[in-house]
């Protein structure tokens with residue numbers, strides 16, 4: 001398909017997936033602007049629906065309730081035809097969420113090493129309750145273990161990209177094939 005065809009048609013419904021800090025929110029916004037698509041961040045949609053931050057939701061209701069609510073929001077959001085969706089880092093790994101995304105849209109996994117993720121997460125201002133304030137080697141070890149448990153889900157994505165090579169143009173090209 002040529003660039004002109006893609007621009008006319010749009011990318012459809014795209015779900016960006018991957019570990020915390022891989023850049024789903026950062027690149028979801030950029031890709032949406034670049035391709036004239038709508039943008040939804042499911043973590044933000046959840047915070048709006050709950051009327052509180054994710055950290056507050058975790059401490060008030062626990063992770064099990066959080067996972068149920070994020071799955072409900074994934075499946076009930078009325079997506080426009082061309083929408084880039086940034087998902088929560090754990091979302092693909094619960095219930096049938098990964099299969100649901102693969103059935104209803106295009107899934108793209110932004111893959112990074114535990115070291116890169118740890119570096120980014122240590123320097124990020126967003127509060128992530130799953131990390132429980134871990135830092136340094138403890139954070140790298142935690143990510144290594146958690147990523148190994150999650151990667152079986154992430155690798156079910158239709159597209160898998162090296163996060164170090166990412167750009168809006170590269171994402172658009174990958175998702176147009």
Ligand SMILES: Nc1ncnc2c1ncn2[C@@H]1O[C@H](COP(=O)(O)OP(=O)(O)OP(=O)(O)O)[C@@H](O)[C@H]1O
Nearest residue numbers: 019020021022023024025026027088089120123124
């Ligand atoms: N090249 C890069 N691309 C994306 N993010 C980068 C890059 N370099 C540094 N960062 C930093 O890494 C972090 C990426 O965070 P972002 O919120 O986009 O990740 P996320 O995948 O949405 O995480 P979460 O699952 O917690 O929502 C940000 O703090 C950003 O500033």
Ligand SMILES: O=C(O)C1=C[C@@H](O)[C@@H](O)[C@H](O)C1
Nearest residue numbers: 020043088089090128129130
């Ligand atoms: O990886 C995770 O389990 C999470 C990632 C974030 O995007 C949020 O959805 C929440 O902090 C949990």
Ligand SMILES: [Mg+2]
Nearest residue numbers: 024025043086
């Ligand atoms: Mg995000």
